[in-house]
Amino acid sequence: MATTGTSYKLLAVDDEPMALRMIERVFSAERDVDLRLVTSPAEALEIAEHQDLDVVISDQRMPEMTGLAFLAQLRTCRPRAHLILLTAYPELEVVLHAINSGLVYRFVLKPWDLDDMRVSIRRAMEAKRLADDHERLTAQLSAQFEELVRAERLATIGRLSAGVGHELANAATPLLANVELLADEVARLRELFRKAAQAVDSAFKRESLDQLASVTRALQARKSDALDETLVAVRAAGSQLQLLLQGLKRVGRDAPEPVPCDLNQAVLSSVTLLGHRFKSGIRLERDLSALPAVLGRGSEIAQVVLNLLGNAADAVEGKRVRTVRVRTWEAAGRVHLEVSDTGPGIDPAIRTRLFEPFVSTKEVGRGAGLGLSICKQIVEAHGGSISVESEPGNGARFTVALPAAA
Ligand SMILES: Nc1ncnc2c1ncn2[C@@H]1O[C@H](COP(=O)(O)OP(=O)(O)OP(=O)(O)O)[C@@H](O)[C@H]1O
Ligand SMILES: [Mg+2]
The missing domain is CATH 3.30.565.10 (Histidine kinase-like ATPase, C-terminal domain)
Known part of the structure; x- marks a missing residue:
């Protein structure tokens, strides 16, 4: 791909060496053109296989194959190259058809003069460079656009999951805090059961009854509804979590x-x-x-x-x-x-x-x-x-x- 600062890759094909020499003269003084000249379309196709080309100039009338047939083959391996056909007036209709079908970029009528040829080829090279730049910029833009869309999507997912996490934590934190309170209450009740069992085992000896009484009084002194409150809070946290999860399941639906x-x-x-x-x-x-x-x-x-x-x-x-x-x-x-x-x-x-x-x-x-x-x-x-x-x-x-x- 020719970009600013690199030379244009030009290939000219004509079975007449004389014509090739004239093309060489057109560009003899131009430093930004890397010109190759060949007399056979087969050789030109061989070069095109291995080398990028910006502009290809071909004679229409060649013994091996017509210029149009050659350019059609070349197009398959170098679809971006701009193609110029050198043709004589009687073949003009065929050539115009090739231009209309998009195969040939332009034609030059024989006999051509050096200045016309220079202008035609220059235009083709510049058009090719513009087309390359356009393609590169379009690709860059679409890559940047995709990157933007991806970043925005990630940011949205990030915000969404952070928000969901926040609300789940709002319900899970009280759940865990209240389960701890519940564990304390359960430990107190266990102690009460243990003292009651000891009293039974000792056939209600005075000492074990006193211990049972003291644990019972300690429990009575606590706010009698503490356990109920904790249970209510656990249920509330559980159902808030459940509602949030139901909401999550509905994400994406109405x-x-x-x-x-x-x-x-x-x-x-x-x-x-x-x-x-x-x-x-x-x-x-x-x-x-x-x-x-x-x-x-x-x-x-x-x-x-x-x-x-x-x-x-x-x-x-x-x-x-x-x-x-x-x-x-x-x-x-x-x-x-x-x-x-x-x-x-x-x-x-x-x-x-x-x-x-x-x-x-x-x-x-x-x-x-x-x-x-x-x-x-x-x-x-x-x-x-x-x-x-x-x-x-x-x-x-x-x-x-x-x-x-x-
Ligand atoms: N009642 C308040 N008194 C003083 N500042 C408050 C009060 N409520 C909110 N703010 C300020 O607003 C900020 C944003 O509140 P917000 O609830 O959005 O986030 P947060 O409490 O910092 O974190 P998160 O709610 O995500 O746990 C707080 O960090 C705090 O500085
Ligand atoms: Mg907050």
């Missing part, structure tokens, strides 16, 4: 029909799921009003509340006053949810990008910066909006508004 959902219910199940965090000294204030239903997908609405409450719990960590407040109300045909906290407020550095994916001020491993982008996507898919108010040092207040079902 979204399921929205059904009437209760936002308060989503708040309650999220509070249950995050119970393990609110037990550790964070005060949770609830102010829930009776609400009309919202049309939507329950597990997604729970995801929104879960992310906002999780962020609020993160925000108050290490603060002297650790309060998270969740409020719901209805106004103007919309159902509202507000989650506020006594944390440090939104970092001004990320204020304008808060709802974009992968924006986080948390340390690696604690925050992927996905929660709020997922919230925004879900809320908007439900025809609602999400906003935030915050003053540095004065906590943050997130508000979600969703259209109430008619």
Whole structure:
């Protein structure tokens, strides 16, 4: 392929040596042309087998075969070469047909003069170079375009799987935390059984009865519904996981029909799921009003509340006053949810990008910066909006508004 800076590869075939010598004269002073001259089409085909060619010039009338027959054969091994035919007037019709069928690039009528020949061949060489450049650039462009499409597809898959992983972790973390609590409760019950068995084995000796009584009292002193609460939280986490997995199975299919959902219910199940965090000294204030239903997908609405409450719990960590407040109300045909906290407020550095994916001020491993982008996507898919108010040092207040079902 001739590209800028390399010489043009030119091959001329004519059974008359005299004609070849004239072609040689045309290019004797031109340094950018690498010219080969042969008297036989067979020899020319042999050369074409092994060498790239930009332009091939052939006489039409040769004893071995016609120029057109030769060029047709040459075309099969050098399809990109530009072909020029030297012909006499009586054969013009045949040659025109060859030009129209795309075989021959141009013809030169005999007898030709040196300057005309130089111009004809120059044009052919330049056209060939332009065609090569065009092909190279087109190939480059299409490779770059494919690379872009691939990168975008990978980025989309990356975002998608990061988002899915984030929400699965939101449900799996409470599940594991509550299973640990459950294990503690089971250990206490085992101890109670052991003491009871010892009492039976010792035929209710005083000492073993005292031990049984002390274990029983310790259990009674615990909040009697601790075990129930833990069980409820395990079930809630399990069913949130199940809903997310059902959602995953539906990926690529049409979204399921929205059904009437209760936002308060989503708040309650999220509070249950995050119970393990609110037990550790964070005060949770609830102010829930009776609400009309919202049309939507329950597990997604729970995801929104879960992310906002999780962020609020993160925000108050290490603060002297650790309060998270969740409020719901209805106004103007919309159902509202507000989650506020006594944390440090939104970092001004990320204020304008808060709802974009992968924006986080948390340390690696604690925050992927996905929660709020997922919230925004879900809320908007439900025809609602999400906003935030915050003053540095004065906590943050997130508000979600969703259209109430008619
Ligand atoms: N209640 C809040 N108070 C202060 N800053 C907040 C609050 N909620 C969110 N932010 C800020 O917004 C950032 C983005 O929140 P987002 O929930 O999208 O991601 P994340 O919590 O950092 O990580 P992830 O949710 O993926 O675990 C947080 O890193 C934090 O800086
Ligand atoms: Mg978050």
